[in-house]
Amino acid sequence: MLRQYLERHGLSPEIQWSPRIRPGPHAMSPFTAMGVFCGLFLPLSLSEYNTLNCIPRKSVLYQNNMKLFREEGIWNYSTMLVREDLGLLLLGAREVVYALNISDISIKKAVVYWQVTDEKQKDCKYKGKHAEIECRNYIRTLHKVDHSRMYVCGTNAFSPICDYMTYSEGKLTLENTLEEGKGKCPFDPFQRYSSIMVGNDLYSATSINFLGSEPVVLRSSNSSLRTEFKSSWLNEPNFVYMDLVPESMNNPEGDDDKVYLFFSENAVEYDFYNKLVVSRVARVCKKDMGGQRTLQRKWTSFLKARLDCSLPEPSLPSVVQDVFLVKDSDWGKSVFYAVFTPQSSSSDVSTVCAYNISAIGHLFDTGKFKTPVTVETSHVKWVMYSGEVPTPRPGACINNAARSHGMMSSLDLPDKTLQFIRDRPLMDDAVPPLTGRPLLVKKGAKFTRLVVDNVLALDGERYAVLFIGTENGYVQKAVNYAGEMFIIEEIQLYQTPDSIKTMRLSSSTGQLYTGSDYGAVQMPLSDCGRYELCLDCVLARDPYCGWDLSAGLCSDVSNSKYASEITSYFSGKIIQSLKEGDISKCPKSETVKPENYTLFPGNNIKLPCQPDSNLAVVHWIFSGQPLPSDTKHYIYNEGLLILNASADDAGQYTCESEEQVNSRTITRTMAIYRLQPNTHTGGSETTTEPPYGHSTAGPEVTEETDPLDPPLPPASRSEDHRVVGLQVAVAILSLMLVGLVAWNLYKGQFRKRSSATSGAGQLKNPSINYTHIQNSRTSEIKPLRTAPIHNANNNHCAIITLKGNGEQNFSSGGNTMNVDGLGYIHDESEI
Structure with a gap:
């Protein structure tokens, strides 16, 4: 079942190992490069990969019951604020801001258009x-400013601009107090950027020029600060x-609140032929005022470090795409998920990966710290x-220790400290993940965004x-359950990717x-009604x-109605077993x-059975035996x-x-079918309702099945190759006959026959509504490519088309698949 899931999603169960670093003029030595791979980019072992490469237990395909909002002609719904x-x-979105009902976003309450x-x-x-x-x-x-006001910025045709917006009496209104958006909002509508409002101060990280070549981390306030323009x-x-x-809260050292920034950039510390991208975390202090002489109106607290999140194969460093902070009342226990x-x-x-603050x-x-040194003259x-x-x-906020030396703000810091941080903002070590390795490793469609909910379960723990x-x-x-990452489900939100x-x-x-x-799509955090048993x-x-x-x-x-019923978990009113998956308390x-x-002998019979879980493995038992x-x-x-099918298949x-749940195997009977031989000619088929929970009306006996039918077994593929060989032989013989006809015409000896023989049988398409298709000599089946040809012993080869994920074909030969009425061609005009 696992292999079938991977193949259905276009994935390979095997791992490909392929280092991809190219040496350059100043490249590392082979031993140094090996050290980088073995230490810096330490891969997980193969066994760890198999453990961490999670597969969703349930796949929920697109359903038209999701709340969707969009308007014709409007695109790029990429900015959201929950109020x-x-x-x-x-x-x-593009040139518009919508106010949608938070409980049903398909309901538009207000809109304001902001065009260039x-x-x-x-x-x-x-x-x-x-x-x-x-x-x-x-x-x-x-961003939220106060009860009814928001701060909004747009790219404005590569000339960013900002304004305040109010929501009152069911209307959205721009105040037209326009502000310069340079440094607050990107010029390029498709460039990654980030910002946060702290009080009345806007912290933003973007590019400050039209070309996007001058990146900046900016605080827009009465005491504006920015980063240096240095690589x-x-x-x-x-x-x-x-x-x-909020690191100042209950802090015995009197430290300051800090703003953390996550980004990726070209590494200056590694010397490769091509540019090497690494992921970073940086921070600045909320009360930073810049330096007095050195670093005037610049951050004195800007520090950055590399994030370690090693991939399970020899590879270049992975690139951070999104981060979410799960805040704790004790800020020291807050965790960044990335x-x-x-x-x-x-x-x-x-x-x-997860990182503890x-x-x-x-x-x-x-x-x-890391420091630059000059080698080879340049x-x-x-x-x-x-x-x-x-x-x-260098890089520390003003705390009690600094205040005891008379330094009440960053303006009092000595030049020696400021010069050090100006030249060396990069830390030598990387930030390790909380668990020492990735929480989750997943092959397939790449991850783009992430949010995390902190849920109180019935066992009293938060997850x-x-x-x-x-x-x-x-x-x-x-x-994550005790170090085990478990994907509950995957849900398809959009009909097209x-x-x-x-x-x-x-x-x-x-x-x-x-x-x-x-x-925009609205999805409930849970849909418990999806589980019927x-x-x-x-x-x-x-x-x-x-x-x-x-x-x-x-x-x-x-x-919240269950908050007082947590103890009912122990009395058995509500069953939930997150870590163990214990079903013993279930009725x-x-x-089945x-x-x-x-x-009916000669038919191809399909017995449907689809498990409720992608993690389940299906076994069939026939007459008490596995x-x-x-090929049968x-x-x-x-x-x-x-x-x-033959009489021997009855039973x-x-x-x-x-x-598998932890170390236990949970077995469940999904369906039972009894195939009884046809004891009289024209016997009718007995039909029954399928068992509860199955999406089938019983066995299908057909020669042309639905698009989800299986691929070819190996034996059938070899049969298909023989068919292709016969087709090639037919093509060669046809060319020879055409040449013979041309020769007879040239010599004037060709005499056209007046009528064509009726020996060539006409193959017809089977009805897709057939429940049984007889496989006797009077059966009519659909040819795959060309009409079957005679072989040495006059047995004919019929081909059944099974449409799967990409036209897969089944071929079957022998007396059981004969088709009558396929005579030799008696007239060259028919070729």
Whole structure:
């Protein structure tokens, strides 16, 4: 079942090992490069890879019951602001901001359009940008200011601009107090950037010029600060995420609050032939005022370090795509969750890593610095700084120790400290992940965005539930149980693949909001009603869901109404077993009733059986014995296919699924079929209703099946090759006959026959509504490519088409598949 799941998603179960570093003029020696791979980019072992490469337990394909919002002609729904106090989701798109009902985003409550002027658009086009794509006003910034006001910025045809917006009496209104948006909002509508509003101060990370060549981390306030224009500070970065950590709260050292920034950039510390991208975390102090002489109006507290999130194969460093901060009342226990993707197009492995805020702070407060040194007269290398570090420590906020020496603000810091941090903002060590390795490793569609909900389960513990958006419009819902990452389900949000560009979470309403180019989608954090049986509800191991014994339903237990019923978990009213997946408390399910069917010899019979879980493995039992998959009985992800059934195939077929949960194997009978031989001519088939929970009406006996039928078995592929050989022989003979006809015409000896023989049989398409198709000599079947030809012993080869994931073909030969009426051609005019 696992292999079939991977193949269905276009994935290979095997791992490809391919180092991809190229040497350059100043490249590392082979031993140094090996050290980088073995130490810096330490891969996980093969066994760890198999453990971490999670597969979603359940796949939920696109359903038309999701709340969707979009308007015709409007694109790029990529900016969101959740206003639970107003009951709104503010949605920014191209030249428009919507106020949507937070409980049902398909309901538009207000809208304000913010278009560029013709003059701005012409000026943008004159500078070489596309008039209808880039030279528009893309809303990139939406922040809450106070109860009814928001701060909004747009790209404004590569001339960023900002304004205040109010929501009052059901209307959105721009105040037209326009402000320069340079440094607050990107010029390029498709460039990554990040910002956060702290009080009345806007912290932003973007490019400050038209070309995008001057990156800056800026605080827009009465005491504005920015980064230095030096590659050692920022080197062609892609900004991802910003957030505030209130580190001054209950801090015995009197430390300051800090703003953390996550981004990727070209590494200055590694000397490779090509540019090497690394992921970074940086921080600045909230009360930083800049330096008195050195670093005037510049950050004195800007420090950065590399993020370590090693991929499970020799590869270049992964690139951070999105980050989410799970805040704790004790800020030292807050955790950053980050998603990473490979920078090489030859890899499709995404990872999720977690970083404790205390570990990041410890590295900045006590770690070694890197310093540039000049070698070979002009080449610069970065090495660990081993000299004396000045006091106060460079990059530190003003704390009690600094105040005791008379330094009340960064303006009082000595030049020696400021010069050190100006030249050496990079730490030598990397920030290790919380668990020492990635929480989640996943092959397939790359991860794009991430949000995390902190859920209180019935066992009294809190669990971080990750909602991960992908480039093909899916959301992966995952949770970590005692070091084991478990993907509860994957949900397809968009009918056609569309990359998720933004995600927001509302714990109070229990909703997740995603935005893409196409539109915005609202998804509930849980859909417990999807699990109809107690066994399926408990094995889902969803912190939101539990089986209510009194109601006989899988219910949402994360609502506040259950807060006082946590103790009921122990009395057995509600069943939930997240870590163990223990189903022993579930009531026994009804026994699956056998379905009786009549077997007609020569037919191809399909017995449907699809397990409820992608993690389950299906086994078939025939007359009490395990049934292997072979050329006669083909087991695939939707059931069992019996080819050219005979009287020996009559009997009872039982489909069982086995699912591993921790060290236990849970076996469940999914379906039972009884095939009884046809004892009289024209016997009718007995039909019964399928067992509860199955989406089938019984066996299908057909020669042309639906698009989800299985691929070819190996033996059938070899038969197909023989058919191709015969077709080639037919083509050669046809050419010879054509040549003979031409010769007879040339000599004037050709005499056209007046009538064509009727010996060549006409093959007809079978009705797709057939339940049984007889495989006798009077059967009519559909040819795959050309009409079958005679072989030496006059046996004919009929070919059955099985349409699967890409036209797969079945070929079968022998007397059981003969087709009558295929005579030799008696007239060359028929060729």
